[in-house]
Amino acid sequence: MVQSRSGGARRGTTAAESGPMSIGAVLNLLRDEFPEVTISKIRFLESEGLVEPQRTPSGYRKFGPADVERLSRVLRLQRDHYLPLKVIREQLDALDRGEEIRLPGPAKPSDALDPFDPVDGDRGADADGGGGANGSGRPRTTRVGREELLAAAEADEEQLAEWESYGLIGPARDGGYDAEAVTIARIVADLGRYGLEPRHLRVVKASAEREAGLVEQVVAPLRRHRNPQTRAHAESTARELATLAVRLHAALVQSALGARLH
Template structure:
């Protein structure tokens, strides 16, 4: 059955008694045991349904002691067992139903790879994938997930000339072995769909430039963690990169929708 180790969040919870807490107060409690947690991380876990704080009439979050304990458990399962959020949520839901949940055996730190080399498959991959069957949607290694040129064209329903043009604009790049990863396949499909609406690769250069700037921002945040000697800290850098990438995509989508709404009024 899931057990909570004694830690900063537990001590802080007792001190906080049962009074509702702001997200800043929760952050201070959690940082005793989880020094690298951020407000962005707490909000991300909320968006993934791992915790559901109350809201004041003005929209401010108010967390209970039970919310803090729940967040502590989520962070502990990520840190100590490298479980993806999808699996953690399933376990928490089972606990809420009164079921007993057995923890997996000790896990070794995952192999540190570039966060954008692994197949997405599951947004819950904000947690680093580990070696086993509990990785994000059973993700395979990047090498195993690569496809050839013919497979990419078939997946995107595109012609060789189109792919050559996409590559000339840097929208898609083959790997050193000439194969393409899962992200390249996804990009090819999207670019092909946009082309059917009349958007050509030259129109998408601004989108690519924006994505590269966003990736640069993420790299600035996680670079100090990735240089750390502790394998768990480096693994945390990959989880943070995935989380920030998800948030950046959400922000980009929201900004585009907002801009369109203003233009189409």
Template sequence: MPQSRSGGARKGTAAEEPGPMSIGAVLNLLRDEFPEVTISKIRFLESEGLVEPQRTPSGYRKFSAADVERLSRVLRLQRDHYLPLRVIREQLDALDRGEEIRLPGPTRPADPLDGIPAPAVAPDAGIPDGSGISESLTAGRVGRTELMAAAEVDEEQLAEWETYGLIAPARDGGYDAETVTIARIVADLGRYGLEPRHLRMVKAAAEREAGLIEQLVAPLRRHRNPQTRAHAETTARELATLAVRLHAALVRSALRARLH
């Protein structure tokens, strides 16, 4: 459907703001329409290249009216259409070129964590043709035998992973594509000498991060505005993406300190 809503922040728009604005002033403008927005959210959108404010010689951000308009559009596309940032960036680039864009009707994302960078392993990578595993993954589940074949491990190894809580079946006894990915990574780490007991801390850290994200989005999920409640899923995806990036950066930094 054609884009039906244009414009930026509503009450107290950027056009009424004289001159460049600080990030705090931008936050105040946006919160009228987007009460869940935070300074961290604005910084995240900047880090993703969706807005590029000017910087003062001392490094402070200065936003123009056009920047606020752009941020409003991004937030609206997320809230009303649940578009991933990659698609939003393409939409903005098209608008910058003067092209007309068409937006899908509002839909809910299939997975609250959709969009988190995944390991560079395709769901069916390394699976022999005709094994049936790829087709089962497409359907959403694989069985225990298929999981062992995908990870190239035996029953004893899989049972050990389950003992340490690294792998767990769903209620129907099957394993989803994410679990298959985890199994492959655990198997690969094992070939370097990392045993399941070594990975318990990784599992515990992931659960703590997930719990922290859940706490952060809980106020949004309890909000009276249904659009704000729905926006909790987008926020969870973005927080998870940042957590993954932070973890990777911390590991690289720690290794650099130890290896140099």
């Protein structure tokens, strides 16, 4: 039976007990708790081996109650804990073996996706304004590999190669991907589900580069200053300006959409 976030039985799940269901019926059951889930998402999770519905002789998927519960668990782990699919698969395998699993506390989107917060929890500057853990005033970042990036974005190699060909994302010199790359990959993947292709996003990339150029003009003199505290202030100023630029961009898009819809 599909469970709610609080663990209780959800309305409308008795249909899951009546027998094998089509993928459309499963989608209707899941959307009460997961309104953004799509058929493509369910198929992707199947392709990753996280759920294995039966197939009719003609090839149609037939989901049982256990499949629906498994999908719910996967979606809940993604939504509430921001776990990559690789970790989720390990959790499910452990449950299948009858083992107990220990989950981290619920994560906030800002904790997982904020590109201006360091991945490993170190701050960009100490309380006295000095340099961060790496001595430069910039946060240290933890890189992820290509497979981890693909799992986080729920994408395949072909999609990633296309994103890289359009300059939307790229590895660092050591071949790994930083927190910003993970965030971009997730967003680009989500936009793709609405039909927006990488070629459509070149204008967004160009706009971001122009905004970054404006921020750099403001902080460049501070970066060149001989005083270490002033250089550290340049980093915090850059982050603040970047945050304001993102907020302004979002507000302008909302305003432009509002003008077109009225």
